[in-house]
Amino acid sequence: MSVEIxxxxxFHRQAHDALGNPQIRxxxxxxxxxxxxxxxxxxxxxxxxxxxxxxANIRLRALAKLPDLLEQLEANCQANGIQMHWAxxxxxxxxxIREICQARGAKSVIKGKSMVSEEMHLNAxxxxxxxxxxxxxxxxxxxxxxxxxxxxxxMPAIHLNTDEISDILHDKTGTERTRxxxxxxxxxxxxxxxxxxxxxxxxxxxxxxxxxxGTLCLVENEGNGRMTxxxxxxxxxxxxxxxxxxxxxxxxPLYALLTRSATGQHVTTYxxxxxxxxxxxxRDGPEEVHLVLVDNGRSSIYQDDELLDTLRCIRCGACMxxxxxxxxxxxxxxxxxxxxxxxxxLMPHMLGLEATQDLPSASSLCGACGEVCPxxxxxxxxxxxxxxxxxxxxxxxxxxxGVKRNKKEVAAWKSWQWMATHPGAxxxxxxxxxxxxxxxxxxxxxxxxxxxxxxxxxxSLHALMKRHRQEKES
Amino acid sequence: xxxxxLYPPKPEKVYFYGTCLVDIFFPxxxxxxxxxxxxxxxxVVFPEDxxxxxxxxxxxxxxxxxRAVAESxxxxxxxxxxxxxxxxxxxxxxxxxxxxxxxxxxxxxxAMEVAGRIFELTEFLVHVCHLQLEDRGAPEKVAMHTSCSAxxxxxxxxxxxxxxxxxGHVELVExxxxxxxxxxxxxxxxxxxxxxxxxxxDKTQAIEATGTKRFVTSDCGCLMNxxxxxxxxxxxxxxxxxxxxxxxxxx
Ligand code: SF4
Numbered sequence: 001m002s003v004e005i006x007x008x009x010x011f012h013r014q015a016h017d018a019l020g021n022p023q024i025r026x027x028x029x030x031x032x033x034x035x036x037x038x039x040x041x042x043x044x045x046x047x048x049x050x051x052x053x054x055x056a057n058i059r060l061r062a063l064a065k066l067p068d069l070l071e072q073l074e075a076n077c078q079a080n081g082i083q084m085h086w087a088x089x090x091x092x093x094x095x096x097i098r099e100i101c102q103a104r105g106a107k108s109v110i111k112g113k114s115m116v117s118e119e120m121h122l123n124a125x126x127x128x129x130x131x132x133x134x135x136x137x138x139x140x141x142x143x144x145x146x147x148x149x150x151x152x153x154x155m156p157a158i159h160l161n162t163d164e165i166s167d168i169l170h171d172k173t174g175t176e177r178t179r180x181x182x183x184x185x186x187x188x189x190x191x192x193x194x195x196x197x198x199x200x201x202x203x204x205x206x207x208x209x210x211x212x213x214g215t216l217c218l219v220e221n222e223g224n225g226r227m228t229x230x231x232x233x234x235x236x237x238x239x240x241x242x243x244x245x246x247x248x249x250x251x252x253p254l255y256a257l258l259t260r261s262a263t264g265q266h267v268t269t270y271x272x273x274x275x276x277x278x279x280x281x282x283r284d285g286p287e288e289v290h291l292v293l294v295d296n297g298r299s300s301i302y303q304d305d306e307l308l309d310t311l312r313c314i315r316c317g318a319c320m321x322x323x324x325x326x327x328x329x330x331x332x333x334x335x336x337x338x339x340x341x342x343x344x345x346l347m348p349h350m351l352g353l354e355a356t357q358d359l360p361s362a363s364s365l366c367g368a369c370g371e372v373c374p375x376x377x378x379x380x381x382x383x384x385x386x387x388x389x390x391x392x393x394x395x396x397x398x399x400x401x402g403v404k405r406n407k408k409e410v411a412a413w414k415s416w417q418w419m420a421t422h423p424g425a426x427x428x429x430x431x432x433x434x435x436x437x438x439x440x441x442x443x444x445x446x447x448x449x450x451x452x453x454x455x456x457x458x459x460s461l462h463a464l465m466k467r468h469r470q471e472k473e474s
Numbered sequence: 475x476x477x478x479x480l481y482p483p484k485p486e487k488v489y490f491y492g493t494c495l496v497d498i499f500f501p502x503x504x505x506x507x508x509x510x511x512x513x514x515x516x517x518v519v520f521p522e523d524x525x526x527x528x529x530x531x532x533x534x535x536x537x538x539x540x541r542a543v544a545e546s547x548x549x550x551x552x553x554x555x556x557x558x559x560x561x562x563x564x565x566x567x568x569x570x571x572x573x574x575x576x577x578x579x580x581x582x583x584x585a586m587e588v589a590g591r592i593f594e595l596t597e598f599l600v601h602v603c604h605l606q607l608e609d610r611g612a613p614e615k616v617a618m619h620t621s622c623s624a625x626x627x628x629x630x631x632x633x634x635x636x637x638x639x640x641x642g643h644v645e646l647v648e649x650x651x652x653x654x655x656x657x658x659x660x661x662x663x664x665x666x667x668x669x670x671x672x673x674x675x676d677k678t679q680a681i682e683a684t685g686t687k688r689f690v691t692s693d694c695g696c697l698m699n700x701x702x703x704x705x706x707x708x709x710x711x712x713x714x715x716x717x718x719x720x721x722x723x724x725x
Binding site for chain 1: 492494496499500501502505508522525528530531533534537539542543546623627651653658662664665666667668670671673699702705
């Protein structure tokens with residue numbers, strides 16, 4: 001099977017394909033409807049707005065002190081015996097992880113879920129160096145077997161239905177073809193268990209890194225995160241620099257928001273707090289723990305007081321679950337590590353606007369994403385800001401700013417501006433628009449493929465109001 | 475926390491801001507909005523020089539063009555009367571985006587002042603006019619689509635249904651995923667036509683599934699999109715701006 005390559009440049013083609021694929025559309029619709037219901041039901045008995053306000057403030061406070069908190073995190077982690085590494089971009093982070101593996105002569109790596117590692121294509125990098133990297137999150141494992149990328153940041157295999165999963169497991173691992181979910185889960189579990197025992201290194205992500213205590217928090221449901229971080233002799237945690245929070249007490253509200261927003265759970269099955277490698281006299285835990293802090297474009301967003309809000313994200317995926325565009329086209333269509341609304345405001349900083357120029361406009365600005373975001377990121381405003389950047393009207397500090405500016409569109413907006421600032425001409429234009437109907441094109445490209453052509457009324461509101469006034473006066 | 479909005483007592487005069495879509499495509503909806511206000515004893519002033527709030531350019535990223543157009547509109551409301559807009563989308567632009575658009579410019583204060591006087595029509599009818607309606611129409615079922623801007627940007631999910639509830643012979647039917655976007659989104663429908671089409675298709679199906687032959691909406695963009703989709707499919711479901719519907723049934 002050939003690896004499917006999705007790129008943000010091909011958004012339109014990928015959207016076309018996804019929209020024409022009943023399987024994809026059905027799978028996403030069903031999954032997103034379910035997730036929306038779960039979220040709605042679980043927040044029922046909560047004062048959601050107060051909690052969101054708190055969550056947003058915790059994140060804002062952490063970001064306001066980010067450089068200091070990172071230093072504090074480093075000092076406290078080191079004091080706990082965690083080895084610290086800093087990476088400017090994905091390549092550097094990959095090299096750091098590979099070198100840690102090579103120093104231990106590692107041949108195999110078992111991985112917990114980590115979107116940052118997707119962002120930097122860690123698996124491919126390790127494979128090239130002759131180190132096998134196996135995903136242990138069930139969804140990630142299926143996606144990896146299927147030679148795909150995750151289509152959702154929380155539920156990587158949400159685009160697959162039971163039959164497809166059965167086929168993948170059968171084709172790649174020789175399990176029986178079945179619709180029995182328990183059987184399939186047990187089979188995958190068995191396959192993974194063996195690998196946990198033999199892996200030389202465990203790699204995981206981080207949900208919150210606590211500066212005050214040097215603690216790494218890991219939220220998960222399958223226990224694979226706990227295995228990854230405790231069974232192999234070396235544990236490497238990798239995370240974006242924005243994941244830091246100031247105090248341990250900041251974690252509880254964020255965790256409550258994260259699990260409820262993501263999967264509609266009060267708590268997850270596992271919540272790991274990692275403080276140090278195995279201590280003298282302890283019977284389990286890795287001999288070495290490393291933390292790799294990855295920048296990869298984040299500090300450049302950090303410079304901009306508006307775009308900075310992007311870094312509040314706690315990666316719950318609720319914005320995707322509620323996005324009507326994501327629901328229709330699915331995650332792969334975006335062609336980026338992070339899809340959906342958060343992807344559209346984050347990926348331009350990682351890949352530049354040239355590659356991602358279709359993403360900020362791939363939203364009707366309906367506001368559903370901003371409404372559900374647990375840390376109140378004003379996603380629609382940031383989409384508009386990036387649209388400005390794309391046409392060269394922003395502050396110019398996003399990579400590839402201005403790439404979308406073209407003469408034809410500028411001319412169109414300029415003439416619109418002229419009309420709308422010359423009321424006489426506007427009234428004249430709207431007054432005759434209805435009368436000129438015959439001269440309007442019968443088709444307006446894509447609009448009329450699905451809808452009838454809007455017809456200008458015979459009499460504009462300006463004209464109607466004039467008549468109305470005269471009638472009242474007489 | 476969402477701030478509680480304080481509403482003024484019913485004024486003697488208001489400005490009416492028609493919006494460009496109403497002006498060109500649905501002028502009757504605008505006039506019906508005016509009539510509803512006048513019936514409440516309010517004098518309605520329609521500034522002749524109004525054109526467009528600037529939103530299409532603004533959401534496309536063309537901020538300078540949007541600002542130039544918006545600036546010309548700011549001058550149209552010199553008296554301190556409320557400004558009533560029959561559209562959540564233009565209302566949202568003027569109330570929530572004008573202050574940001576003019577931040578740091580000479581017009582900032584004026585933009586904030588104007589923004590503070592913007593009311594969406596159904597909001598104004600419910601919260602300021604405390605409108606009472608006498609339904610003269612035949613009994614029927616109707617579906618309502620509240621625009622995303624009215625719902626989320628202006629926080630007005632309830633005012634349209636509240637007005638319909640005052641019509642004695644009208645039953646508001648529930649549709650699946652009522653809060654989901656119809657796929658219009660201004661230039662979104664042009665830039666991503668296929669995705670937009672998939673969205674409006676689901677919306678028309680949801681409305682149709684209620685069994686009603688009529689839907690009303692608070693925004694002409696949605697009306698154009700959903701109504702245009704029904705028409706394209708030659709389905710017998712009719713759409714109407716809520717102002718026209720209210721006026722028609724009560725006059
Ligand atoms: S942007 Fe908000 S809703 Fe989306 S993933 Fe991040 S925290 Fe969750």
